[in-house]
Amino acid sequence: MNILVTGGAGFIGSAVVRHILRNTTHTVVNVDALTYAGNLDSLAETVHSERYCFEHHNICDRAAMDTVLNVHQPDLIMHLAAESHVDRSIDGPAEFIGTNIVGTYTLLEATRQYYNNLNGDKKAGFRFHHISTDEVYGDLEGTTDLFTETTPYAPSSPYSASKASSDHLIRAWHRTYGLPVVISNCSNNYGPYHFPEKLIPLMILNALEGKPLPVYGQGEQVRDWLYVEDHARALYKVVTEGHVGETYNIGGHNEKRNIDVVHTLCDLLEQLAPAKPKGVNHYRDLITHVTDRPGHDQRYAIDASKIQQQLGWVPQETFETGLCKTVQWYLNNTDWCQRIANGSYQRERLGASA
Ligand code: NAD
DSSP, X not given: OEEEEETTTSHHXXXXXXXXXXXXXXXXXXXXXXXXXXXXXXXXXXXXOTTEEEEOOOTTOHHHHHHHHHHHOOSEEEEOOOOOOHHHHHHOTHHHIIIIIIIHHHHHHHHHHXXXXXXXXXXXXXXXXXXXXXXXXXXXXXXXXXXXXXXXXXXXXXXXXXXXXHHHHHHHHHHHHOOOEEEEEEOEEESTTOOTTSHHHHHHHHHHTTOOXXXXXXXXXXXXXXXXXXXXXXXXXXXXXXXXXXXXXXXXXXXXXXXXHXXXXXXXXXXXXXXXXXXXXXXXXXXXEEOOXXXXXXXXXXXXXXXXXXXXXXXXXXXXXXXXXHHHHHHHOHHHHHHHHTSHHHHHHHHHHO
């Protein structure tokens, strides 16, 4: 099969591209605009594969999407391209409305036209998989409830509202136009190649440099963590085995308070990186409590029993094994981190595509 992945230069998208190329014989077309979050370094192992092709385009560009679909004739589409950082959505929501809502709409319309012209087995097997977040369900504060696939939507941030909007568009294109879609909503991911603005890589890299570890409020917010490679395996199952029109929640059964995540990271670093920066006695001493994010959801937790029962997917990593692998990866891949810190990951690729 030929699988078109949008956002394949991002954190989860690159894990999906690596997963497909390593574990199947399929071809991958990666459509990515290379925003600040897109990093071709994360795909270094794939660039020489004859089964990989990169298309540098914005999903809001309808003409470009039409051309890509007509040229590559994908069997499946996995749509991950998005603006994904909640803090950035609070500082400037416009990009989130543009990419997550208008971009998804544009891709849906291009796909609808492409799908309508397919025939036979190619049409029967075609799927559009929209990758979304558990944040669309809102806040579980004060309850022991879990998000299920039928939990009503109640997004809190511009990011989650834009993702909720895109989920609604996907369902409407299925019901109104018969586009064969599947949707998945996932909890917080962590693992290798995570951009250093997000909690876990930020804490690891700040700690290694002896910088403060900023924790929102008292760090009481609870998230359900999923190792990114477990997520990539789940996404491949959803797009190849999921039932048309269905939604699958994906989670790691790892509910943790942010402050506990940071403590665990500090303790892991004490073992794995005992030679601390000058003036640092214990990594935990670097923890600094900062003003909480406005509208901050207190708790997310996923009931992932549907994907387990219907598609036979369960995560392979526990939080402890996944976090240990993650810290070790950042310790072993200082070049990847350095090229983000000094901006060369962006300068070189822009030069290459100019
Ligand atoms: P990311 O920010 O790391 O990567 C996003 C990718 O999309 C980048 O490569 C970027 O260049 C590309 N992109 C952005 N705007 C684009 C545009 N207009 N056209 C084409 N490409 C564009 O994001 P991620 O963490 O890998 O998340 C991937 C998807 O999974 C997103 O849809 C996100 O909402 C969802 N998700 C993420 C998490 C998480 O914990 N990271 C959890 C649940 C769901």
